[in-house]
Amino acid sequence: MNTYEKLVYLASNPFDKNVLLNQLSNESPRSYQVVLKMLDIDFKKDMMAYQTSIDMRQACETKVVGI
Amino acid sequence: MNRLVIAGSGIKFLSHLTFEVQSVIQKSDCVLYLVNDPAMKKWINDHSKKAISLDEIYFGFNKRSQAYRSLSREIIKITKDNSNTCFITYGHPMLMSSISLMLINELKEKSDGISVEVLPGISSLDCLLCDLNIDPGTGGIQAYESAEFIDKDYYINSNSHFVLWQIGVVGLDTIISDESILLENKIRYQAIVTIKRKLLVHYPESHLVILYVASMYPTLLYERIEIPLSSLNEVDIPRLASLYVPPYC
Numbered sequence: 559m560n561t562y563e564k565l566v567y568l569a570s571n572p573f574d575k576n577v578l579l580n581q582l583s584n585e586s587p588r589s590y591q592v593v594l595k596m597l598d599i600d601f602k603k604d605m606m607a608y609q610t611s612i613d614m615r616q617a618c619e620t621k622v623v624g625i
Numbered sequence: 626m627n628r629l630v631i632a633g634s635g636i637k638f639l640s641h642l643t644f645e646v647q648s649v650i651q652k653s654d655c656v657l658y659l660v661n662d663p664a665m666k667k668w669i670n671d672h673s674k675k676a677i678s679l680d681e682i683y684f685g686f687n688k689r690s691q692a693y694r695s696l697s698r699e700i701i702k703i704t705k706d707n708s709n710t711c712f713i714t715y716g717h718p719m720l721m722s723s724i725s726l727m728l729i730n731e732l733k734e735k736s737d738g739i740s741v742e743v744l745p746g747i748s749s750l751d752c753l754l755c756d757l758n759i760d761p762g763t764g765g766i767q768a769y770e771s772a773e774f775i776d777k778d779y780y781i782n783s784n785s786h787f788v789l790w791q792i793g794v795v796g797l798d799t800i801i802s803d804e805s806i807l808l809e810n811k812i813r814y815q816a817i818v819t820i821k822r823k824l825l826v827h828y829p830e831s832h833l834v835i836l837y838v839a840s841m842y843p844t845l846l847y848e849r850i851e852i853p854l855s856s857l858n859e860v861d862i863p864r865l866a867s868l869y870v871p872p873y874c
Contacts, residue, residue, distance in 0.1 A: 569639035
């Protein structure tokens with residue numbers, strides 16, 4: 559499973575201790591930035607194989623005062 | 626009559642996507658999305674009839690207000706061409722989302738044959754209440770957007786729970802495409818100093834406050850930085866952080 563597939567799996571199997579986001583380490587990554595990097599690597603591979611690209615930019619701010 | 630559903634995808638990837646919103650994504654003729662998580666973007670692309678990312682429009686502007694207006698116009702334009710359209714934003718669509726409110730107001734004004742429905746998502750506030758074990762039914766809760774808190778003189782009840790949203794980007798009204806600029810930004814730093822000064826009128830310097838970031842992915846822990854209020858301008862405040870100030874009694 560790649561990182562995306564693991565995330566989908568873990569969303570519906572939250573108690574499964576056998577699937578780890580990072581198989582090289584026994585611990586889950588500590589920050590979302592680490593997961594973003596892992597996803598980026600996977601999506602770049604996907605893009606080469608299937609020509610589909612996912613924009614990695616984050617639209618985090620959706621509120622501004624005064625409008 | 627064409628229909629627009631405005632919905633939230635929650636904070637934690639897929640775990641927070643309600644059954645109702647999943648169904649809307651799968652059944653809509655067109656899904657427009659503006660989210661902060663690339664995994665969510667892929668899920669929407671894989672599970673919808675037609676999906677359109679709004680990233681290009683969002684990141685095409687310098688000022689956020691301009692981007693939101695442009696996004697609102699684009700969403701309405703596409704809704705006119707499809708019987709069932711949905712717009713997905715992350716978190717809760719009516720919490721910290723200028724675009725949702727703009728869309729609703731514009732459609733109410735024009736009423737040009739489009740009905741609008743808003744579906745809830747799990748918000749950062751929902752996550753904060755769970756992770757920090759807070760029940761606002763005891764003591765009540767006050768919550769403000771950080772820039773608005775600076776601009777207005779709201780009455781603060783220091784016996785209540787107190788939350789400031791978007792403190793990580795306070796003072797900035799621009800699109801942020803590079804997170805590293807935040808730490809060096811002087812306007813942001815001054816805004817944080819102002820927040821601290823306003824809070825110190827009601828709380829002692831030693832009062833412990835929490836910078837909180839909800840978990841974005843299954844198995845990841847939330848972030849919690851506990852500091853005395855006096856140190857608020859001395860720590861690296863994460864971009865996605867909310868500030869939680871516990872009651873002082």
